[in-house]
Amino acid sequence: MLNRIDLRGRVPSPAELRAALPRAEVDVDAVLHHVRPLVDDVRTRxxxxxxxxxxxxxxxxxxxxxxxxxxxxxxxxxxxxxxxxxxxxxxxxxxxxxxxxxxxDTTTRVAPGGTVTERxxxxxxxxxxxxxxxxxxxxxxxxxxxxxxxxxxxxxxxxxxxxxxxxxxxxxxxxxxxxxxxxxxxxxxxxxxxxxxxxxxxxxxxxxxxxxxxxxxxxxxxxxxxxxxxxxxxxxxDAEAGPTEIAVLADDTADPVHVAADLISQAEHDTLAASVLVTTSEELADAVDRELERQVGATKHHERVRTALTGPQSGVVLVSTLDDGLRVVDVYAAEHLEVQTADAREVAARVRAAGAIFVGAHSPVSLGDYCAGSNHVLPTGGCARHSSGLSVQTFLRGIHVVDYSEDALRSVAHHVVALAEAEDLPAHGQAVTARFRR
Incomplete structure (x- = not known):
C-alpha cells in the first residue's frame, strides 16, 4: 500500500533527502487570490x-x-x-x-549600577x-x-x-x-x-x-x-500549519500491528495527511503493509485513510542503520515522531528535529492528541527544524528593561562612542556624551 524509498547502502545529503522524502504539497500562494478579497471585505464591511x-x-x-x-x-x-x-x-x-x-523575570547586573531585566x-x-x-x-x-x-x-x-x-x-x-x-x-x-x-x-x-x-x-x-x-x-x-503528519522510526522489534494502527490514525485526519515509516527492517515494512490492508478496510473513514496512505506524501523509507534512520527523521522533521525501536529512550534522545516525540510501544500519537499532557498544536512541513509547538512561551513576550546609573553609563560611554563612529552614526555617541557636558 505504501510507496517505498530504498536508501539502504547510501546516505544522501540533507538537500537530497529534502527532495526525496514524501511530503504533502500544499500551495498557500495558490489560494491567496481567493482569500485576499475576503479579508479586504471583512476589513471594509x-x-x-x-x-x-x-x-x-x-x-x-x-x-x-x-x-x-x-x-x-x-x-x-x-x-x-x-x-x-x-x-x-x-x-x-x-x-x-x-x-x-x-x-x-531575570535581572542581570552587567556593571556596578547597570542592570538589564528580562520581563x-x-x-x-x-x-x-x-x-x-x-x-x-x-x-x-x-x-x-x-x-x-x-x-x-x-x-x-x-x-x-x-x-x-x-x-x-x-x-x-x-x-x-x-x-x-x-x-x-x-x-x-x-x-x-x-x-x-x-x-x-x-x-x-x-x-x-x-x-x-x-x-x-x-x-x-x-x-x-x-x-x-x-x-x-x-x-x-503562531505558525502556518499544513496537513498533519506522522513519522515512525522503527526496527525489527516493532509490532507491525501498532505501527499500522498509528499510521492509520493520522491518515484519518485528511486525504493530504502524511504517514511515513522509516525502518531498518524490510520484513517489518512488509508486515506493516499487510496490516494496513487488513486494518484500513475496518476503519470508519477507510476511503479518506486509503487516499492519504497511497498518496505521494506517505511511504516507507528503508535505511541500513538506525543512525541513517535518525538522519532521515531529522531532515524530515515530523510534526509527530514515534520511536519504536530497541532502547527507544536512548534513540529518542538523539533526535534533533520533531514537533513531539513519542517513545516506545505505549506512547502513540493519539495519546498526545488528547491526554498525554503535551500540546498537539505542532509545527508541520519540516518547520520542526526551526520551530516549536504551541506552549506557554507562545503567548509571552520578552521585554528587556535597561536601568543604568550615571556612573554606569559614564564607564561605558567611550565604547558606545567608538562603535557609533565605526558605524558612521555619530549622533548615537553624542546622545551619550551630551549627558556629561556641564
Missing part, C-alpha cells in the same frame, strides 16, 4: 461581510457572531458524561505540563481557533486555551465555524470544552473569515463590539493559513 460569506461557504447564517453564554452552559450541561470526564482529564494533564513552562509579559488579547471541517476538535480548544491561560493572557476568544446542523452555532462539543475551561467569549466564525475578524474586529448584529485580537493561534485549512500569511503584522500568528 465587518460582520456583514462575515455573515454573507459564512452563508455562502458553510450553508448557514448565524444570528450573531458572538455565541450567547447560555449556549455554552447548555452545551456543557448536555455533554455526554464520558466525554466530559475525558475532557476534564485532558485539561488537568495539560495544565500540569504547561504550568511548568512559565518563565520568570516576560503575556500578549493582552488572543484569538484561539478550533477547526470544524471533516472532524470536530474540542481537544484543540484545550490545547489552545490552557497555555494561553497559564501565560496570563488577559482576554481570549475562541473561534470555531458555525454548523448548519446546530442552528449556526459551533459544534456543541467545542462550546462545552470552552465552558469547562471558563471561556465566556466564543465566536461562530471559521477559516479565513475568523482570522480577518480577529485582525480587524467589528460590531455584532446586536450592536456590541467584537474587539480585535493581538494574536491568533490554532490549526486550520489552507484558506485559514493563507489569511494568516496575508494578515501577519496586522495580527500575530
Amino acid at each position: 465587518g460582520v456583514d461581510a462575515v455573515l454573507e460569506h459564512t452563508e455562502r461557504f458553510d450553508g448557514v447564517r448565524p444570528a450573531a457572531v458572538r455565541v450567547p453564554v447560555a449556549e455554552l452552559e447548555r452545551a456543557l450541561a448536555e455533554l455526554d458524561p464520558a466525554v466530559r470526564a475525558a475532557l476534564e482529564e485532558s485539561i488537568a494533564r495539560a495544565r500540569a505540563v504547561h504550568a511548568d513552562q512559565r518563565r520568570t 516576560w509579559v503575556p500578549v493582552r488579547r488572543v484569538g484561539l481557533y478550533a477547526p470544524g471541517g471533516l472532524a470536530v476538535y474540542p481537544s484543540s480548544v484545550v490545547m489552545n486555551v490552557v497555555p494561553a491561560q497559564l501565560a496570563g493572557v488577559e482576554s481570549l476568544v475562541v473561534c470555531s465555524p458555525p454548523q448548519a446542523d446546530f442552528g449556526g452555532l459551533p459544534h456543541p462539543a467545542v462550546l462545552a470544552a470552552a465552558a469547562l475551561l471558563g471561556v465566556t467569549e466564543v465566536w461562530a466564525v471559521g477559516g479565513a473569515l475568523a482570522v480577518a475578524l480577529l485582525a480587524y474586529g467589528g460590531t455584532d448584529t446586536d450592536g456590541s463590539g467584537l474587539e480585535p485580537a493581538d494574536m491568533v493561534t490554532g490549526p486550520g485549512n489552507v484558506y485559514l493559513t493563507a489569511a494568516k500569511r496575508l494578515l501577519r503584522g496586522v495580527i500575530g500568528i
Whole structure:
C-alpha cells in the first residue's frame, strides 16, 4: 500500500533527502487570490461581510457572531458524561505540563549600577481557533486555551465555524470544552473569515463590539493559513500549519500491528495527511503493509485513510542503520515522531528535529492528541527544524528593561562612542556624551 524509498547502502545529503522524502504539497500562494478579497471585505464591511460569506461557504447564517453564554452552559450541561470526564482529564494533564513552562523575570547586573531585566509579559488579547471541517476538535480548544491561560493572557476568544446542523452555532462539543475551561467569549466564525475578524474586529448584529485580537493561534485549512500569511503584522500568528503528519522510526522489534494502527490514525485526519515509516527492517515494512490492508478496510473513514496512505506524501523509507534512520527523521522533521525501536529512550534522545516525540510501544500519537499532557498544536512541513509547538512561551513576550546609573553609563560611554563612529552614526555617541557636558 505504501510507496517505498530504498536508501539502504547510501546516505544522501540533507538537500537530497529534502527532495526525496514524501511530503504533502500544499500551495498557500495558490489560494491567496481567493482569500485576499475576503479579508479586504471583512476589513471594509465587518460582520456583514462575515455573515454573507459564512452563508455562502458553510450553508448557514448565524444570528450573531458572538455565541450567547447560555449556549455554552447548555452545551456543557448536555455533554455526554464520558466525554466530559475525558475532557476534564485532558485539561488537568495539560495544565500540569504547561504550568511548568512559565518563565520568570531575570535581572542581570552587567556593571556596578547597570542592570538589564528580562520581563516576560503575556500578549493582552488572543484569538484561539478550533477547526470544524471533516472532524470536530474540542481537544484543540484545550490545547489552545490552557497555555494561553497559564501565560496570563488577559482576554481570549475562541473561534470555531458555525454548523448548519446546530442552528449556526459551533459544534456543541467545542462550546462545552470552552465552558469547562471558563471561556465566556466564543465566536461562530471559521477559516479565513475568523482570522480577518480577529485582525480587524467589528460590531455584532446586536450592536456590541467584537474587539480585535493581538494574536491568533490554532490549526486550520489552507484558506485559514493563507489569511494568516496575508494578515501577519496586522495580527500575530503562531505558525502556518499544513496537513498533519506522522513519522515512525522503527526496527525489527516493532509490532507491525501498532505501527499500522498509528499510521492509520493520522491518515484519518485528511486525504493530504502524511504517514511515513522509516525502518531498518524490510520484513517489518512488509508486515506493516499487510496490516494496513487488513486494518484500513475496518476503519470508519477507510476511503479518506486509503487516499492519504497511497498518496505521494506517505511511504516507507528503508535505511541500513538506525543512525541513517535518525538522519532521515531529522531532515524530515515530523510534526509527530514515534520511536519504536530497541532502547527507544536512548534513540529518542538523539533526535534533533520533531514537533513531539513519542517513545516506545505505549506512547502513540493519539495519546498526545488528547491526554498525554503535551500540546498537539505542532509545527508541520519540516518547520520542526526551526520551530516549536504551541506552549506557554507562545503567548509571552520578552521585554528587556535597561536601568543604568550615571556612573554606569559614564564607564561605558567611550565604547558606545567608538562603535557609533565605526558605524558612521555619530549622533548615537553624542546622545551619550551630551549627558556629561556641564
